Amino acid sequence: MSSLWKEFSKGLWKDLPPFKLVLGLCPVLAVTKTAYNGFGMGMAVIFVLALSNLLVSLLRKVIPAKVRIACFIVVAASLVVCVELLMQAYAYPLYQQLGIFVPLIVVNCIILGRAEAFASKNPVLLSVADGLGMGIGFTISLTFLGSIRELLGTGQWFGMQVLSDWFEPVRFMVEAPGAFVCLGVLLAAMNAFTNWQRRTKGLEAVQGPVHDCKTCGMCATKPGA
Amino acid sequence: MKEMIKMVVVLSLICGLSGLTLATVRQATSARIEEQVLTYVQGPALEQIFTGYDNNPVKDRKAFDTPGGPVTIFPVMKAGKLTGVAFETFGKGYGGDIGVMVGFTTDGDKLQGIGITTLKETPGLGARVVEPDFRNQFRRHSTETIALSKSGGDIQAISGATISSTGTVAAVNEAVKIFNTIKDKLPDAWGS
Numbered sequence: 001m002s003s004l005w006k007e008f009s010k011g012l013w014k015d016l017p018p019f020k021l022v023l024g025l026c027p028v029l030a031v032t033k034t035a036y037n038g039f040g041m042g043m044a045v046i047f048v049l050a051l052s053n054l055l056v057s058l059l060r061k062v063i064p065a066k067v068r069i070a071c072f073i074v075v076a077a078s079l080v081v082c083v084e085l086l087m088q089a090y091a092y093p094l095y096q097q098l099g100i101f102v103p104l105i106v107v108n109c110i111i112l113g114r115a116e117a118f119a120s121k122n123p124v125l126l127s128v129a130d131g132l133g134m135g136i137g138f139t140i141s142l143t144f145l146g147s148i149r150e151l152l153g154t155g156q157w158f159g160m161q162v163l164s165d166w167f168e169p170v171r172f173m174v175e176a177p178g179a180f181v182c183l184g185v186l187l188a189a190m191n192a193f194t195n196w197q198r199r200t201k202g203l204e205a206v207q208g209p210v211h212d213c214k215t216c217g218m219c220a221t222k223p224g225a
Numbered sequence: 226m227k228e229m230i231k232m233v234v235v236l237s238l239i240c241g242l243s244g245l246t247l248a249t250v251r252q253a254t255s256a257r258i259e260e261q262v263l264t265y266v267q268g269p270a271l272e273q274i275f276t277g278y279d280n281n282p283v284k285d286r287k288a289f290d291t292p293g294g295p296v297t298i299f300p301v302m303k304a305g306k307l308t309g310v311a312f313e314t315f316g317k318g319y320g321g322d323i324g325v326m327v328g329f330t331t332d333g334d335k336l337q338g339i340g341i342t343t344l345k346e347t348p349g350l351g352a353r354v355v356e357p358d359f360r361n362q363f364r365r366h367s368t369e370t371i372a373l374s375k376s377g378g379d380i381q382a383i384s385g386a387t388i389s390s391t392g393t394v395a396a397v398n399e400a401v402k403i404f405n406t407i408k409d410k411l412p413d414a415w416g417s
Contacts, residue, residue: 092265
């Protein structure tokens, strides 16, 4: 039970897909104009991710290693088309908003990444927990990013007017560059938070990739060399 | 060799099963998807044309046989009485077909108005056919001689978008032609 919770909860913070793994950024940047769009996209991803993890984990002993990627893609693609059809049938306005990004869930790195890295090596229950956790983490991230952009860009939240007239909407935030800026600021804030947490525990701050003279080929023409 | 056969069999099986699943889901949802598309694509165009009706034109739609193939007609009713009909025709635009919903009144040879359903025209030029300034020229227009002003009619084309304007007018004329072949059957179809 505890391992089940561990696999589920790691997607919620430790390995939070867009911010910690920095995977699946295409939908993160493209569909987070409003909180509702981000939430809808996240729900579609939860569905696909949990079911693809389930199926891949069920079939993991049958699938030959050499064609595994092709099998994973077939499974993910079928699920995505199912989602697309269901979305058209039951949530057409959402489908009109998300448009091309629904079929593009197939090429979202998270789906294949979780199938390859987790579901193909772990039992069914753990894989479903992993898929659900990652999917929910993804949804929360997208909804959060969408909320910030919608609030600053239009003064609304989930389509409701939240900020009154004194607020001049920053149109920039709902345009494409706003997505990059917003994501960058969020990543920076999360890193700062993690480092602060580590400092209070007496650990050293996490650093980016370190360049030292052994691994770095950048300065092959060193002065004086 | 054995491994190779296994690879082929497993991959084919997975593909076959996924095909089967997709076919089932598609069959199960296709009726509902059609309904949704009509509500969210054709519905708004109907609202642009008609006001003051109390039925659901999308729900009450019926297909009619015309010389050019079946056409789906959307009836507009007030207090159970048919007051108008609308249906969609297509004209050649600059970036693809322009879908035009054309509304007619039942009480004479007049257009009620038009609404645009699908459009792939250039933004700022051809896409301006959706603007009320252009569309309202068709409101209460007689069904005879609908033409652009350069061809002797009274519809002002959008400047810089002759192809889109011509396509829209062609779609309207096409609709008039269809309307003339079916107008006698309309009152019977919706029982008024």
